[in-house]
Amino acid sequence: MKELPASARAVVIGGGIIGCSTAYHLAKLGWTDTVLLERKKLTSGTTFHAAGLVGQLRTSANITQLLGYSVDLYKRLEAETGLGTGWKMNGGLRLACNEERWAEVRRQATTARSFGLEMELLTPKQAQDLWPLMTIDDLVGAAFLPTDGQANPSDITQALARGATMAGAAIFEDTEVTDLEIDAGRIRAVVTARGRIECERVVVCAGQWTRAFAARFGVNVPLVPMEHQYLITEAFGVPSNLPTLRDPDRLTYYKEEVGGLVMGGYEPNPAPWAVSGIPEGFHYSLLDPDLGRFEQIMELALGRVPALQTAGVRQLLNGPESFTPDGNFILGEAPALRNFFIGAGFNAFGIASAGGAGMALAEWVTKGEPPFDLWPVDIRRFGRPHFDADWIRRRTVEAYGKHYAMAWPSEEHSSGRPFRTSPLYERLKAQGACFGEKLGWERPNWFADLSAGETPQDVYTFGRPNWFAAVAREHRAVRERAVIFDQTSFAKFALKGRDAERALSWIAANNVARKPGSVIYTQMLNDHGGIECDLTAARIADDEYYIVTGTGFATHDFDWIARNIPAGLDATLKDVTEDWSVLVLMGPRSRSILQKLTDDDVSNEGFPFGTVRNITVAGLAVRAMRITYVGELGWELHLPVAGAAAVYDALMQAGRAEELANAGYRALETCRLEKAYRAWGSDVGPDHTPVEAGLAWAVKTGGQADFRGRAAVERQLAEGVRKMLVCFVPDDPETVLFGRETIYRNGERAGWLTSGGFGHTIGKAIGLGYVRNRAGVDADYVRSAAYELDVGGQRLPCTSHLAPLYDPSGKRIRS
Structure with a gap:
């Protein structure tokens, strides 16, 4: 057995497909002294029993791009390494069995086009022609993505491992990590049963073991092992070029395997596994099948694929998979420990994600930042409720049970509630508040008129929802009278110290060196000028700022500010949200x-x-x-x-x-859209600069004070930009926008909406989105064109605006 090296630039813990992909990409980036450690054998955790479907489309453009990278990698991996991967780009079908699902699928097709994927909408017969084994009596339609595919998880992992070693990385199996050496908050070494490796960067890709391992070092990774079952049939003549198939209304998925089928699904009553801890020595292990739980999936599958009634069953496989409370995986550097990176919690689409996730982690490790904005999967999206094991388990069970449920706009989770409440919770509830939840906080979304018999309960749809009229009432009250919003859930920080002004002046793009009593709206930028935070800072005293940001950004923004306080300055950041x-x-x-x-x-x-x-x-x-x-x-x-x-x-x-009234977050959203106020995480983020987002007025260029991102902003101001945030209003007042609708400029695809909703003052839908052009975009370019929005497959004419649609006097502003 070869000896461990005394030192390494980075150590990857975990030899599943995520760990091997990360080691592969680190070595490809020149970190040839990367070491991967696997406690048992490669793939022996959960990778070996993954189903292997590779889909790409997600609701985020960047996560879709990340999965698209996986496809590109899997296409070339066999030629590069000489090892087979089982990769087949045979496309993927998604079925719709009712009108609401068909509306969802049509919206997904629009999203695909927005993100550069060509998803075809098919009739039931066209879908059957591609997948002749299925019945189509209940189908309304289907969507086909030609670039989706399938792979053999173990084979891809071995190919990635070989690619990593060919590029210079070292892989050690049967090498358990027992400890980390940490000094003054910095990793110094990885300790194994076979020796010590000095290093400063650790990437934990240990699957369902990640949570317990990371917790030993103060890092919270909220994931839950869940039992997941699928059936493998004997061969019965299934064509090898059959597309993968997802039948969400029947909770099932299918792929061809050696002339037979793999069929699995997501039951609404799932079972968490290893609640008291993963058994010692668990590897290359499966769980006993739960025939009672799988029976409901089997009955639904037989209605779609009658041939399963007579097909021989080779295996009913039950294996644990890591799932998360929001159904998205977890990537990034832990806020609690420098140079400690996580890649885990892949919710049964780790094979589809692995290529891109490994690439993103490797760039994060080597360059100190991800290749693009990965907020939907960023570990910093979690907060206080995610330290509670019971809360995590309940929410994850709900998320698993909704895996194939309708992805309704504005849908709220129901489990683990209430968890955090404001002092007004009971008062507002008694007045008809319908609450939503963000980072564990109960927040009023809208208020039902109890005297008129309205019920404070959401009824979801792709059309106008049941709260439309209630939100319109609140919106009008904001514009005409007055309202109270309970926004106790805001994240709030105190920055104190002799050098508080110097520290914040470096981190903030706007001028915060103002006298006490000032409130400053500001962005905080990365070196590319991208917006990492969007918040307000109130100067309370010469040595203190009170910083307020969005509820969901509590961990992210605190981490960004704390990490960017220049060394040696007397400035301390404290979270005062609960106060x-x-x-x-x-x-x-x-x-x-x-x-x-x-x-x-x-x-x-x-x-x-x-x-x-x-x-x-x-x-x-x-x-x-x-x-x-x-x-x-x-x-x-x-x-x-x-x-x-x-x-x-x-x-x-x-x-x-x-006539003061209560109002909720949905009225807040409709009002901010009319004013074209930007929202971080949708309209602005690390991939958008203040110049592109129309926020250059909030940047202190021209003065002597330096700040992070200044050079990038000044370069854009001098040279121009390739995208610009624009407001769009469809001509048809019945249009419903949610975001991600495709923008067409003079008939050519030019971008997509980052957010969408309804303006109750102007009486029409409103969307914000970036118009993109590689040759450059300015105000004249935006104005000199006709625009349409693709909404669920329909091209709808709209007008573009570069100024807000509403001012406080009630006048509409035309641009």
Whole structure:
């Protein structure tokens, strides 16, 4: 047995397909002293029993791109390494058995076109021609993606391993990692049963073992092993070129294998595995089949593929797979430990993801950043509820059971709720609040009119939903009177210290070196000018800032700020989210209401926009910030949690004559779209710069102060950009937009919508999206064209706008 090296540049832990792909890509990037350690044998964890379907389309353009990279890699891997992979690009079919599913499939086809994939919509007979084994009596239609395929997971893994060693990496099987040496928050070495390897970077790709291993070092990886079953038949003449098939209404999937079929599915009553821990020595192991749970899948499959009734059964396989609470996998550098990277939790599509995931991890390790924005799978999307093992398990069980369920727009999870609540939860619930959940927080989405018999419950659809009228009421109240939003769930940080201004001035793109009492809207940029954070910073004192960001970005933004405080500066960041409630009073009558409850001057002269003041409201101390995300006069009232209920009650009492109303997050969204306010994670992110997003006005260029990303922004200002964020309004007022609809400029595909919704003031749908052109985009380029949006396969004419559609006086702005 060969000896372990004394040192390595990076150590990959785990010899499944993700680990081998990561080692392959690290070596290809020149890190030839990469070492991969596998406690048993390559593929012996869960890779060996994966089904091997390779699909590409996801709801994120970048995750779709990542999976597309996997396909490109698998095409060439056999020629490169000399090892077979079982790769076949035989395409993938997806069926629709009812009109709502057909609406979903048509929307998916639009998304595919937006992301550069050509998904064909087929009649039932056309689908049967491609997959003659199936019955089509209940089919409405189908979609076919020609570049999807299938592979042999173990063969691809071995090919990746050979490719890694050919490029210089070293792989050691039967080598268990027992510990890490960590000094002052930095990894110094990996300790194994066979010796010690000095290194500074570790990539954990240990599948279902990842959570327990990472937890030993303070890193939280929320995944749950779940039992997953599929059937392998004997050969019965199945053509080798048969596409993979997904039949979500029957919860099943199929692929050809050696003249027979693999058939599996996602039952609504799944079973978590190893709740008390994975058994010692578990490898190359399967679980006993659960015939009772699989019977429901089998009955559904027989209705689609009658030949299964007489086909011989070679094996009913039950193996554990790692699933996550939101159905997306987990990549990236852990916020709790520098140079500790994770690639795990692949929700049974690890084979499809492995090529791209390994590439992305390798770039993250070697370059300090991913190749593109990977927020949907970034480990920093998790937060407080994801430390609770019971909560994770309940939510993951729900996510698994919904694997093939309808992907409804705006759908909320139901498990593990309520988990985190504001002091107003019971009050708002009694007034008809229909709550959504974000990072464990209960947040009012909309309010039912209980006196009119409305029920505060979502009914999902691809058309106009049951909350449409309620949100319209709240929207009008924002524009015409006043509302209260409970935004206690905001993430809130305190940055304190003698050098707080110097630190934040480097991290923030806008000018934060303003006098105490100022509120600054700012982005935080990477070296390419991409927007890593989009938030507000209120200067409370010479040595303190109060930073407020979105609920779901708590871990991400805290990590970004903390990592970018220059070494040696006296500036400390603290999460104070739990200390503060936030009541947001908005609307043209908000000043009148607030003035009734305070002796402080809240006039425009006494309390200008973009300022923060400590005022007394109903006898309680409040940190009031005059700022808006809806485009109306208003304040964010930040106050200790203990006083929230009293201030809320006082506001509602004082506002009774002004017709003050409650409003939820869905009205907030409709209002922000009319003002074209950007949302991080959809309209802006690490792949978008302030110049491209129309936010250059919020960047402190021209002065002497340097900041991260400055050079990239100034270069774009001088040279121009290749994409620009534009607002689109379909001509037809009945159009429903969700985002990802394809933008056509003069008949040519030019981008896709990053977000979509309805503007109740203008009475039409609104979409935001980037118009793209490699030769450059400017305002004249945008204006000098006719536009259409592809909505579920229909081209609909629309108008483009470079200015907001609404101003506070109620006038529509035409561009």
